[in-house]
Amino acid sequence: MNLLYANDRRGDYPQSFYAETRDPSPDRPALSGAITADVAIVGGGYTGLSAALHLAQAGRRVVLLEAHRAGFGASGRNGGQIGSGQRLEVTELEQMAGKPAARRLWEMAEEAKALTYALADQAGVPTHRGIAHCALHPGEVAHAQQMAEYLATHYDYDAITPLDRAGLQALIPSPLYLGGDIDRGAGHVHPLNLALGLARLAEAAGAVIYEKTAVTKIRHGHHAGDKSHVVTEAGEVSCDQVILAANGYLDHLEPKIAARVMPINNFIAVTEPLGARAAEVMRENIAAHDTKFVVNYWRMDEDRLIFGGGETVSYRFPRDIARLVRGPLEQVYPQLKGVRLTHAWGGTLAITMNRMPCFRRPHPNCLSASGFSGHGVALATLAGKLMAQAVTATGDGFDVMAKLPAHIFPGGSHLRFPLLAAGMAWYSLRDRLGF
Numbered sequence: 001m002n003l004l005y006a007n008d009r010r011g012d013y014p015q016s017f018y019a020e021t022r023d024p025s026p027d028r029p030a031l032s033g034a035i036t037a038d039v040a041i042v043g044g045g046y047t048g049l050s051a052a053l054h055l056a057q058a059g060r061r062v063v064l065l066e067a068h069r070a071g072f073g074a075s076g077r078n079g080g081q082i083g084s085g086q087r088l089e090v091t092e093l094e095q096m097a098g099k100p101a102a103r104r105l106w107e108m109a110e111e112a113k114a115l116t117y118a119l120a121d122q123a124g125v126p127t128h129r130g131i132a133h134c135a136l137h138p139g140e141v142a143h144a145q146q147m148a149e150y151l152a153t154h155y156d157y158d159a160i161t162p163l164d165r166a167g168l169q170a171l172i173p174s175p176l177y178l179g180g181d182i183d184r185g186a187g188h189v190h191p192l193n194l195a196l197g198l199a200r201l202a203e204a205a206g207a208v209i210y211e212k213t214a215v216t217k218i219r220h221g222h223h224a225g226d227k228s229h230v231v232t233e234a235g236e237v238s239c240d241q242v243i244l245a246a247n248g249y250l251d252h253l254e255p256k257i258a259a260r261v262m263p264i265n266n267f268i269a270v271t272e273p274l275g276a277r278a279a280e281v282m283r284e285n286i287a288a289h290d291t292k293f294v295v296n297y298w299r300m301d302e303d304r305l306i307f308g309g310g311e312t313v314s315y316r317f318p319r320d321i322a323r324l325v326r327g328p329l330e331q332v333y334p335q336l337k338g339v340r341l342t343h344a345w346g347g348t349l350a351i352t353m354n355r356m357p358c359f360r361r362p363h364p365n366c367l368s369a370s371g372f373s374g375h376g377v378a379l380a381t382l383a384g385k386l387m388a389q390a391v392t393a394t395g396d397g398f399d400v401m402a403k404l405p406a407h408i409f410p411g412g413s414h415l416r417f418p419l420l421a422a423g424m425a426w427y428s429l430r431d432r433l434g435f
Contacts, residue, residue, distance in 0.1 A: 003249050003263060003348060004067050004214060006315045011068055011212040016345040017270040017306065018076060018192040023125075025070065025196045028211040031235035037063040037208075039391060040230040040239040042215050042253065044068075045075030046376065047369055048245030049198035050119075050384025056205035058392045063237050064207060065230065067214035071195025073249060077347030078377065079268065079297040079308045080191040081131055081287045082116050084183055085109045087355045087375040089147060090155060096354070097404065106155050108397060112382035113185065119381065120189055123197025130286030131186035134168060134177040140291045141165075141179035148181055159185035172288055173280055174332050180291075188287035188299050191377065198381070218242060218253060220363040228365055241391050244368035245384065247376075248350035256362045259408045261350045261371040265317055268308040269325035269344040270301075271336065278303040280335050295374065296328050305329075305336070317346035349374060353409060357383065359401035367391070367398065371406075 013019035039055050041048045044066030052064045066072065086093060086109050093102035120127050135141045145162035152158045163171075164179045171182065199209060219229040220242065230237040244254055248263035274281065278300060282288070287299035298307040309328030318324055322344035330337050352358050352371035357379060359369045367390055369383035382397075389395030 003251055003315060007317045007346060007348075008068065008072075013069055013072060013192075014077065014345045014347075015343070016077060016268070017301070017304070017343040018190065020343070021190070021301075022192050023196050025199070028070070028209050030212040031065060031210040031232050031237070033234075034236045034238065035063065037061045037237055037239045039063070039241045039243060040065065040228070040237040041243045041245055042218075042230065043073075043245035043247065043249070044070040044195075044199070044209065044211070045073050045245060045247060046195060046198065046380035047247065047384045047387075048243065049195060049202050050381045051243050051245060051387045052207035052209070052384070053119075053198060053202040053205055054385045054388035055391060056202060056207040058388065058394070060391070062202075062207040063239070064202070064209045065213045065215055065232060065237070066209065066211050067249070069211050070199040070209060071192050074247060074347050074349040074376065075195040075380070076192035077268070077345060078191045078349070079287065079289075079306070080188045080194075080299060080377065081289065081297060082113055082127065082187045082189060082378045083131060083375055084113065084157070084159075084186045086379070087357075087373045090151065091147075101400075103155065104400060106157075108382065108400070109379065112378035113187075115385060116194070116378045116381045117187070119198060119201065120194055123194075123201055125189060125193045125197040127187050127189045128285050129187045130182060130184055130284060131188065132163075132168065132171055132182045132286055132288040133180045134172060134174070134288055134290040135180040136177060136291050138178060144179065144181040157185070159183055171283055171286065173283070175334065176332050177290065182286070189377070190301075194377070215253060221365050224364045226365065228363075240365060242363075242366040243387050243391070244362075244366065244370070247370040247372070247380075248348040250368075250370060254362050254368060257358060257360060257368050257370060260358045260360075260406045261352060262313075262409055263348050263350050265312045265314065265346050265348055266308060266374070267310045267317070267321050267325050267344065267346045268306060269322050269329065269341045271305040271307070272340040272342050274303045274305065274339075277336075281305050281333060290332070296332055298332070305333075307332075321346055349376070353407040354405060356404050356406075357401060358406040359383070359386075359398055359404070360406065361402065369398075369401070
């Protein structure tokens with residue numbers, strides 16, 4: 001089954017709150033016929049759009065091919081959180097790659113945030129500062145304090161304030177959490193509008209975007225300097241370089257990457273306008289997430305709660321997404337029990353074995369970045385810039401990321417779904433039991 005069409009109608013945004021409140025965007029044509037370009041980009045999310053923007057600014061002839069609409073996938077459906085750091089904590093990265101490499105990775109993540117804020121500002125998309133990290137257990141509260149102190153001491157990052165239970169409840173009046181921290185350097189954004197803003201910037205720089213243009217196969221050059229041919233349903237792009245930015249939708253296009261990157265589904269629901277009750281949910285315009293393995297994450301849009309919770313490892317979304325999300329929402333906010341949910345939708349993201357992004361060169365003139373593991377708003381935006389720099393030989397950030405291990409999932413690209421489903425079922429059970 002093709003994930004591109006398993007849960008969504010061809011060329012249509014999902015019926016989400018984000019799609020309903022998105023900025024105006026043109027209905028771009030599909031590719032028809034044969035064309036040439038310096039670089040062909042597959043995928044119109046943050047990664048592909050950022051790559052298109054930076055390559056066009058560098059003077060390259062860029063063609064971006066998107067099977068549906070710009071920002072259609074995870075980039076237009078996520079929680080909108082612009083998080084600090086990499087997906088793993090700096091202490092884990094120190095053990096994985098050593099302290100100098102961990103420091104470089106932290107600095108790149110800081111660059112990712114700055115880049116995302118700057119591009120959003122250029123595109124006229126508002127961003128808001130502050131993300132709370134909500135801990136369920138005393139050991140997690142202590143760990144949050146230790147990490148805040150470690151980052152301030154060893155990474156010169158002092159934007160995180162540890163919070164005890166009273167301090168957290170002053171921001172987020174949920175009875176579920178014992179404390180945590182607030183990161184004032186992190187932030188949140190309307191995710192689909194960010195993607196559409198990147199598309200506007202890329203086109204203004206000279207990139208050409210084709211929508212409703214699914215790539216069916218790629219014939220790569222065997223040696224550096226050979227042309228590649230990106231084949232679509234009604235056309236073909238002959239190019240010098242290919243950038244793969246399809247993330248969870250990569251599937252059959254590049255098995256070498258697909259074996260290392262697992263698509264999973266996550267779900268979000270939005271409440272009716274809460275009016276005065278909004279103060280029972282958040283007392284500042286921040287975002288939040290918690291310490292569960294299947295993480296809950298949320299933020300407000302004026303007086304509506306946008307709440308994400310629940311994951312599945314399957315091709316199909318569940319029939320009743322609202323019911324799936326309502327359970328964790330009402331656990332976090334029992335005071336909202338029975339609240340009307342006006343929107344509920346699913347999205348397909350991608351994870352890796354170690355939860356760090358997978359940067360690879362699967363062919364001499366092909367680059368790929370994917371598997372942001374739920375931490376991709378800023379890092380995927382940076383990934384596009386890093387791939388553009390790799391193509392233009394103006395930076396080594398792509399190669400720094402490519403040195404990180406990217407293990408093949410057990411079962412490769414064929415058996416990884418059932419094996420991962422079993423593992424995630426165990427961790428979901430641990431969440432429910434409170435371990």
